[in-house]
Amino acid sequence: MIPVQFNAKEVEKKWYDYWMKNKYFHSKPDHRTPYTITIPPPNVTGVLHMGHMLNNTIQDVLIRRARLKGFNACWVPGTDHASIATEAKVVAKLKSEGINKNDLTREEFLKHAWDWTNKYGGTILEQLKQLGCSCDWDRTKFTMDPDMSASVIKSFVDLYKKGHIYRGYRMVNWDPEAKTTLSDEEVIYEERQGKLYFLKYQIVGSNEFVTIATTRPETILGDTAICIHPDDERYQHLKGKQAIVPICNRFIPIIFDDYVDMEFGTGCLKVTPAHDVNDKALGEKHNLEIIDIFNEDATLNSFGLQYQGKDRFVVREEISRELEAIDALAKVENHINKVGTSERTKAVIEPRLSDQWFLSMEELVKPAIKAVLETKEIKLYPSRFDNTYRHWLENIRDWNISRQLWWGQQIPAYYYGDGKEDFVVAETKEEALALAKIATMNDQLTQSDLTQDADALDTWFSSWLWPIAVFGGMLDPENEDFKYYYPTNDLVTGPDILFFWVARMIIAGYEYTGKKPFTNVYLTGLVRDKQRRKMSKSLGNSPEPLELIEKFGADGVRVGLLLSASAGNDIMFDEELCNNGKAFANKIWNAFRLIKGWEVTDIPQLESSKVAIEWYEAKLQQTLLEIEDHFEKYRLSDALMSIYKLVWDDFCSWFLEMIKPAYQQPIDSTTYNKAIEMLEANLKLLHPFMPFLTEEIWQHITERTPEQALIIAEYPIMTSFKEQLITDFDFAAEVIAGVRTIRKEKNIAMKDAIDLKAINHEKVSLYFDSVIMKLGNITSLEYISEKVDGALTYRVKSNEYFIPVSGNIDIAAEIAKLTEELKYTQGFLRSVQGKLSNDKFVSGAPPQVIDNERKKEADALAKITTIEQSLASLK
Numbered sequence: 001m002i003p004v005q006f007n008a009k010e011v012e013k014k015w016y017d018y019w020m021k022n023k024y025f026h027s028k029p030d031h032r033t034p035y036t037i038t039i040p041p042p043n044v045t046g047v048l049h050m051g052h053m054l055n056n057t058i059q060d061v062l063i064r065r066a067r068l069k070g071f072n073a074c075w076v077p078g079t080d081h082a083s084i085a086t087e088a089k090v091v092a093k094l095k096s097e098g099i100n101k102n103d104l105t106r107e108e109f110l111k112h113a114w115d116w117t118n119k120y121g122g123t124i125l126e127q128l129k130q131l132g133c134s135c136d137w138d139r140t141k142f143t144m145d146p147d148m149s150a151s152v153i154k155s156f157v158d159l160y161k162k163g164h165i166y167r168g169y170r171m172v173n174w175d176p177e178a179k180t181t182l183s184d185e186e187v188i189y190e191e192r193q194g195k196l197y198f199l200k201y202q203i204v205g206s207n208e209f210v211t212i213a214t215t216r217p218e219t220i221l222g223d224t225a226i227c228i229h230p231d232d233e234r235y236q237h238l239k240g241k242q243a244i245v246p247i248c249n250r251f252i253p254i255i256f257d258d259y260v261d262m263e264f265g266t267g268c269l270k271v272t273p274a275h276d277v278n279d280k281a282l283g284e285k286h287n288l289e290i291i292d293i294f295n296e297d298a299t300l301n302s303f304g305l306q307y308q309g310k311d312r313f314v315v316r317e318e319i320s321r322e323l324e325a326i327d328a329l330a331k332v333e334n335h336i337n338k339v340g341t342s343e344r345t346k347a348v349i350e351p352r353l354s355d356q357w358f359l360s361m362e363e364l365v366k367p368a369i370k371a372v373l374e375t376k377e378i379k380l381y382p383s384r385f386d387n388t389y390r391h392w393l394e395n396i397r398d399w400n401i402s403r404q405l406w407w408g409q410q411i412p413a414y415y416y417g418d419g420k421e422d423f424v425v426a427e428t429k430e431e432a433l434a435l436a437k438i439a440t441m442n443d444q445l446t447q448s449d450l451t452q453d454a455d456a457l458d459t460w461f462s463s464w465l466w467p468i469a470v471f472g473g474m475l476d477p478e479n480e481d482f483k484y485y486y487p488t489n490d491l492v493t494g495p496d497i498l499f500f501w502v503a504r505m506i507i508a509g510y511e512y513t514g515k516k517p518f519t520n521v522y523l524t525g526l527v528r529d530k531q532r533r534k535m536s537k538s539l540g541n542s543p544e545p546l547e548l549i550e551k552f553g554a555d556g557v558r559v560g561l562l563l564s565a566s567a568g569n570d571i572m573f574d575e576e577l578c579n580n581g582k583a584f585a586n587k588i589w590n591a592f593r594l595i596k597g598w599e600v601t602d603i604p605q606l607e608s609s610k611v612a613i614e615w616y617e618a619k620l621q622q623t624l625l626e627i628e629d630h631f632e633k634y635r636l637s638d639a640l641m642s643i644y645k646l647v648w649d650d651f652c653s654w655f656l657e658m659i660k661p662a663y664q665q666p667i668d669s670t671t672y673n674k675a676i677e678m679l680e681a682n683l684k685l686l687h688p689f690m691p692f693l694t695e696e697i698w699q700h701i702t703e704r705t706p707e708q709a710l711i712i713a714e715y716p717i718m719t720s721f722k723e724q725l726i727t728d729f730d731f732a733a734e735v736i737a738g739v740r741t742i743r744k745e746k747n748i749a750m751k752d753a754i755d756l757k758a759i760n761h762e763k764v765s766l767y768f769d770s771v772i773m774k775l776g777n778i779t780s781l782e783y784i785s786e787k788v789d790g791a792l793t794y795r796v797k798s799n800e801y802f803i804p805v806s807g808n809i810d811i812a813a814e815i816a817k818l819t820e821e822l823k824y825t826q827g828f829l830r831s832v833q834g835k836l837s838n839d840k841f842v843s844g845a846p847p848q849v850i851d852n853e854r855k856k857e858a859d860a861l862a863k864i865t866t867i868e869q870s871l872a873s874l875k
Contacts, residue, residue, distance in 0.1 A: 002596055002700055006589040006693065008553025008582075015695045016129060022706045024067075025134045027074035029484035035071035036488040037063055038467050039135065040501070041143060043082035044121035045089055048545045050527040050535050050573060051494065052124065053131060057558045058524060058636060059492045060133045064688035065631070066489075067134075068715040074485055075134065076470045077125055078141035081117075083408040083459045084178045084344040090116050090407065106406050106454070113407045117144075127546060132554050132691045134711070141470045143462045144409075151474035152409045152462045153427050155512070160425045164360045165401070167413075167420070171277040172400055174352035176298035177345040180404040181356055183458065184397060185500055187340045187349055196335035197320060199270075200328045201226060204242040204251055210235070211330050213265045215337055216275075217323060218315040221248050221304055222293040225271040227282060230256040232267050246328035247319070248305060255286050277351055290353065296404075298350055312350075355420060357402035357411060357455070367510035368503055369393050378506060380521045381634040385495055392499040401458045408456030415451045416440060423453070464504035467517040474512065491518045498523065522634045525570040527561075532572060548578055555690035556582035562640050562689060584644065585693045588686070591652045592697045595675050599666040608770040609671040612658035614722075615729045615768075616678055619650050621721035627685065628718065643685050651682055654733070658771050676701060681716045724765070731796065732768035738794040739776035742803055746792065746814070753779045754803055757788050761798040793870050795862075805874070815874050822867045829860040 019025060027034075037059050042052060059075060067073040090113045091101050101109055125140065141148060159165045173182040197217045200209040210226065223245050228235045235254075242251045259282060260269050273283030274292040283290060293303040300307045300315055307315045323329040340349045371377045372389055380386055402411060414432035415423045416439065424439055426432035429447055437445050468474055473482040487509070493502060502521055509517035527535055535542035548557045552575075559581030564571050623646045630639035659675060661667040667675075680701065687694040687710055698710035735758075743750060756778045760766075769781050784802075787793075791802035792814075805811065835841050835853055842850060 002593055004593075006553075006585055006696070008555065008585070008692065009550070011696045012130070012132070012554050012692045015692050016132065018695075018709075019134065019711055020137075022709070024709065024711045025075070025136050026138050027072055027136050029480050030072055032070065032072040034074060034485050034489075035063070035066035036074045036076070036485045037490055037492070038076045038470055038488055039078060040491075040493045040497070041078045041080040041141075041463060041466065042124050043085055044079040044117055044142065045082065045086050046079075046124050048124055048127040048131075050542060050545060051524075052128075053545050053548075053557065054527055054561050054571065055492055055494065055524055056128055056131060056133050057561055058522065059490075060131070060558075060691075061562070061636060061688040062490055062492070064134055064691060064711070065715070067711065068684060068687065068713060070714065074136055074139070076139045076141065077128070077133075077135035077137060078466075078470065079121060079125065079143070080459060080463055081142065081144045081408060083403060083405050083456055084175070084180060086113065086117065087405050087407040088178055088345060109406050130546060130549055130554065132558065134691070139470070143459070143466075147472065147475060148462070148465075148469050149409050150427075151465050151469040152457060153412050154474050155465055155508070156409075156412055156457065156461075157425055157427050159359060164364060165425075166358055166360065167355060167423075168358055169353065169355050170358070170400075171280045171351050172354050172356055173340065174296075174350045174354070175342040175345055175347055176294075176296065176350055177347035178342065178405070179296045181352075181354060181400055181402065182342060182344075182349060183400050183460075186343045188343050189338045189340050191336055192339045194335050194337055194339075196333045197323075198266075198330040198332070199246060199323060200330055201243040201245065201270075203238065203254075204244060210238070210243065210268045211266050212268045212270045214270060215335060216316065217319050217329075218300070218304075218307070218312055219272045219275050219293065220245055220270065220319075221300070221307075222272045222274050222291040223250075223252055223270050224273060224283065224289040224291060225252050225286065226254045227257050227260050227269040227271050228254065228267060229258055229260040229262045231258075232260075232262045234267060246323055246326065253286075253288075255282075255288075257282060257285070274353055275351055280351075280353065292353065294350060294352070298347075356400050357413075357453075359399040359401050359461075361396045361398055361507075364507050364511055365393050365396050368506040371506060371510065371516055378516050378519060378521065380498075381523060385498060385523055388495070388498060389503060393503060399458075399461075401461045402453075402455040403458055404454075405456045406454075408459060409462060411453040411455050411457060413453040415453070416445065416449060460500055460504060463501060464508045465512075467505060468508065468512055477513070486513065487516050488518045490520045490522060492522045492524065494526070495523045496526075520634065527571045527573050530572055530574050532570070535573070543573075543575065548575070552578040552582040553585060553692070555585050555693045556580075558689060559584055559640065559644075562637055563644070564637065584648065585690060587648060587652060588682075588690075588693060589697070591647075591656060592679065592700070594656060594660075595672075595679060596700070598661060598672060600669050600672045601666040603666065603668045605668045605670045606770070606774075608774040609659045609668070611768060611771055612655055613671065613674045613678075615658075615725050615771075616650065616655045618721040618723070618725040619646065619729075620678065620681055620716070621719060622723070622726060623650075623685075624716055624718050640689050643682075643689070647682050647686065651678065657775060683710060684713055684716055687711070687713075725767075728765045729768055729771075731762070731764050732772055734796045735772050735799075735801065736775045738796060738801055739772075739778070739803070742792050742794060750777055753777050755780050755782070757782045757784050757791070757802040757804070759784060759787070759800045761800070762796075764799065787869070789872075790874060793866065795866055800869075811874055815871060818867055818871050818874070822864065822871065825860055825863050825867065829857065829864065832856045832860060 039059065040055065063073045063075040093116065094101060094112060128135065156165065173184065173187050175182050194215055196213050196215055198211050198213050199217060199220065200211055202209050212226065226243050228238065238254045239256065241254050243254055245252055260267065271279045271282050271288060273280045273288055273290045291303055293300055294312065295301050298312045299309055300312065302308055304315065307318065320329060341347065342349055372380065373386060380389060412427060413423045413425050414429065414436065416436040424432050424435035426435055429450065432450055433445060433447055436450060437443055465474060467486065467488050471482040471485050472479050473486055491502065505517045509515060529535060529541040533539060533541055552560065557578045560578035564577055623642050626642045627639045630642065655678065659667070659671050683694040683698050695710045739756065748754065754777065756776065758781070760783050772778065773781050787800065788802035788804060791804045793800060793802050832853055836857065
């Protein structure tokens with residue numbers, strides 16, 4: 001029994017379990033051509049949001065289509081350990097239990113982190129199953145899996161040996177909340193309303209002051225010089241002098257350097273080498289003292305004097321009041337400036353001097369630039385992102401790859417002495433000991449004499465190996481999986497991580513394999529609300545994805561998202577889109593039920609059915625050609641729209657009507673079998689987009705074995721087709737529409753047969769006449785050379801069509817109605833022609849406006865001609 005309603009919830013579980021049971025998602029190397037996608041690994045503690053829904057639906061469409069097209073489709077799922085985000089959650093959990101991270105050993109903390117990960121991790125992967133994602137779950141990877149971590153460590157050691165990784169004391173971006181460094185790309189700059197404080201520094205041995213503007217008065221406690229341009233005439237007398245830092249009363253030198261802009265502010269600059277990257281450079285140049293006033297959490301340390309232990313922003317307010325009290329504050333102005341914030345924690349970052357590990361990028365980046373921008377071996381879709389890619393990679397800086405975290409791969413550097421340079425780098429502690437013995441020439445060293453670097457590696461340093469490591473390519477590049485599946489085919493991700501992840505994977509791919517990691521990069525847009533706002537929980541404008549699936553079904557949500565998801569463009573999401581998707585699913589279901597409800601017998605095939613089948617086969621082939629072109633250009637939204645129109649308009653609205661048997665009459669078996677064949681072709685096209693609905697209908701059509709499931713069926717094959725058939729039908733459809741319009745306007749019931757006569761000025765093919773007669777309920781269709789008097793008329797292009805008036809039409813009323821319509825149209829024409837005859841209007845209006853008015857004139861003239869002909873035939 002075929003249910004009356006399509007029950008998405010019941011169907012989704014049934015078929016997903018069936019697919020899993022029969023291992024349709026699992027791939028292993030064989031004779032077929034592989035088609036491979038690796039998932040952009042979501043944070044292990046994350047939950048499904050709208051961006052994930054879009055990104056993974058697109059991947060599933062690509063992988064299901066490849067499976068249908070006979071490729072050995074492999075979609076590798078997995079999660080990222082997300083060091084900063086996950087460690088922050090674990091620290092917060094411990095804090096709620098009264099446990100301080102600093103009171104734990106690394107091993108104790110990691111146990112808590114693994115407990116957290118095992119409890120909450122992987123939730124998002126289970127949610128992806130509800131969306132219908134056909135990942136090879138047997139291949140699920142986690143960036144902290146033993147083999148994945150071993151790949152990362154191997155990469156570090158290799159790059160260190162090649163001289164690309166070095167340790168440096170540099171100014172870095174410091175996240176005081178996560179208590180770790182960040183790369184430049186992890187800092188988001190925001191415009192914020194702040195204040196500009198004008199501070200007075202007294203010149204030693206005089207009553208003179210210099211005034212200096214700063215947005216951060218708390219940092220004066222770290223000042224070690226005042227800098228002035230050597231050509232600034234205002235301050236020449238201060239050469240060789242010193243100034244007094246307010247509050248701490250420390251004497252600092254006045255230095256001269258052309259770095260200072262004489263025109264900006266007062267022309268004087270306070271120099272705080274420990275807290276500004278440019279000041280650090282000045283400090284090195286002039287051998288200035290470095291005074292770091294902050295603790296790692298951005299509270300002030302002992303150099304903060306009486307403010308020790310207080311937060312930087314609290315001190316800013318308090319110190320400004322003290323400066324005012326001692327007459328060291330000249331004035332305060334409102335000031336908008338850009339503030340760097342942590343992408344992960346949203347904390348305001350601090351520039352901080354620190355020993356860190358860096359990866360030199362200058363040489364590594366060259367193959368990645370060439371592959372995308374020169375040889376086009378890797379293509380970005382849309383291509384406009386080539387410019388973004390170019391900007392980032394041509395201006396790349398060395399990558400700070402160390403993080404002051406415990407959750408992540410620990411840096412494989414082992415210290416054997418007290419000096420910063422007394423270390424060796426090795427994959428294991430055993431190897432490190434052997435190297436340390438050589439370095440120290442001390443065979444008595446033991447492992448207990450070695451101390452491993454406490455820092456963890458940046459999460460991106462793990463995930464940049466993702467396409468290689470998931471197939472074991474770092475540890476065993478000759479293994480069967482890696483040789484078969486790598487390079488992968490398509491990558492679907494967001495443009496926000498084009499540099500963080502995409503570019504770095506390309507760099508790693510060429511460095512370790514000499515090959516590209518993937519061929520195409522499909523960059524999705526952001527999902528926004530109807531008001532173009534980015535979706536976020538704080539705004540309350542982000543729907544719960546699982547609730548959408550519950551309400552509209554997974555297929556409905558997938559269609560709703562994809563119909564509006566053109567590559568690289570932001571999506572204005574509206575729940576109504578999902579409702580449209582649900583309505584589409586119901587339309588297909590009802591079409592299927594209609595076909596299955598027909599009585600089938602062995603009777604002769606009608607000419608109209610034969611013609612309908614030939615037309616639909618041509619229409620299907622035309623759509624296949626369109627779809628192929630859209631997929632080649634990664635226009636998935638356009639591909640779905642082509643299928644949507646084919647199924648809704650051509651199949652449901654036209655084809656089924658053309659072959660539908662008369663009321664309570666059977667259909668011939670030839671036509672029925674062809675209808676099923678066309679339905680099955682439609683289901684194959686739709687399956688990547690609507691997997692659950694299509695599998696349900698496919699399995700209802702006839703009894704199928706697991707080897708005959710839709711998920712592994714053969715995609716429709718493209719063949720040649722007669723384009724003229726499609727053109728001829730489009731004309732016939734207008735003829736039918738004309739008949740239907742007259743029936744509606746004149747209240748002629750569809751059950752009442754009519755005659756139709758036509759003057760074929762266009763010399764159109766008569767091939768579709770049988771279809772016109774059936775859909776118009778026309779007794780006879782006759783081609784004539786002269787107009788018919790006393791008939792209702794309409795035109796299709798230059799062809800004239802006449803429906804002789806039957807007794808059920810009130811001639812007088814019809815004449816009165818047409819006369820009124822003629823009068824109105826003539827009045828409308830006069831107003832349009834009045835505008836067009838006005839030279840001032842024609843010369844001043846935009847060309848588009850003039851074109852619109854001329855079109856109105858032409859339409860009105862044509863309508864008047866038709867009405868006059870109808871009136872003439874009735875009189």
